[in-house]
Amino acid sequence: MTQKPASRIVHINGWPGTGKLTVGRLLAKRLGARLIDNHMLLNPAEALFARSNPLHASLREQVRRAVFDHAVRADPAESFVFTDALADDADDRATFSCYLDLAAARGADLVAVLLDCAPEENARRLVAPGRSEALKLTDTAKLQQLRANYKLLRGLAEQTVEIDTTELSPEGTAARILAHLGF
Numbered sequence: 001m002t003q004k005p006a007s008r009i010v011h012i013n014g015w016p017g018t019g020k021l022t023v024g025r026l027l028a029k030r031l032g033a034r035l036i037d038n039h040m041l042l043n044p045a046e047a048l049f050a051r052s053n054p055l056h057a058s059l060r061e062q063v064r065r066a067v068f069d070h071a072v073r074a075d076p077a078e079s080f081v082f083t084d085a086l087a088d089d090a091d092d093r094a095t096f097s098c099y100l101d102l103a104a105a106r107g108a109d110l111v112a113v114l115l116d117c118a119p120e121e122n123a124r125r126l127v128a129p130g131r132s133e134a135l136k137l138t139d140t141a142k143l144q145q146l147r148a149n150y151k152l153l154r155g156l157a158e159q160t161v162e163i164d165t166t167e168l169s170p171e172g173t174a175a176r177i178l179a180h181l182g183f
Contacts, residue, residue: 007108008033008079010177011099013086013153014115015146016137017126019165019173020083023115026174030183033079039134041067046135068098072105079108087150096156112157113177117166119147 010027012020021037028035041064049056071080082099086092103110117125123140132138154160161180165173 007077007106008181009099009103009106009108009110010079010081010113010181011096011110011157012081012083012113012115014165015117015122015152016085016143017122017128017131018115018117019125019170020085020115022170023165023173023177024081024083026170027177028081030174030178031079031081031181033081034074035081036067036071036083038082038084039136043135064095064098068102071102074106076106086153087146088153089150092153093156096153100157109159110157111159111161111177111181112154114152114154114160114162115165115173116152116162117164119144121166122147 008031010024010031010033012024012027014020021039024035024037027033042060044063045056045059048059074080084095086096099110099112102108116122123143126140126143127138137143154162159180161177163173163176168176
């Protein structure tokens with residue numbers, strides 16, 4: 001008989017504006033998990049430095065490392081929901097390896113969730129009220145550039161769920177993820 005892991009890590013990846021945080025909140029509540037939104041890790045650097053400043057990347061990496069170092073030591077029964085916007089490039093694959101390492105160190109299941117939606121819907125959501133105040137991307141031209149030049153990171157976890165959120169509510173998206181998790 002195989003023993004179930006004490007905790008679970010759900011990693012939600014998607015373009016800015018695909019609903020990662022909203023879905024993450026719903027999942028965290030349902031799973032009794034802690035939510036670590038990518039902006040918790042990014043905003044200290046965003047507040048202090050322009051992205052072109054090398055100190056931006058340095059601070060962002062130090063914050064991420066500190067959070068992961070402490071997450072390893074969290075209560076073994078604790079589960080986590082993380083959100084991210086990772087592209088399929090060497091830097092972001094290295095970032096994702098931190099999630100693999102965290103899951104291994106905690107003896108946790110890692111479930112990678114990829115959220116995407118139609119570009120027009122993505123652009124509509126990107127300018128939703130409250131995004132700019134949270135230091136989130138609201139520039140539709142930048143989103144279009146990201147979508148044209150990069151592909152989302154996928155397929156690096158044993159368990160992966162891909163969901164098109166174009167016509168799904170956040171609750172519907174969360175329900176699909178929870179069904180995959182056996183809830």
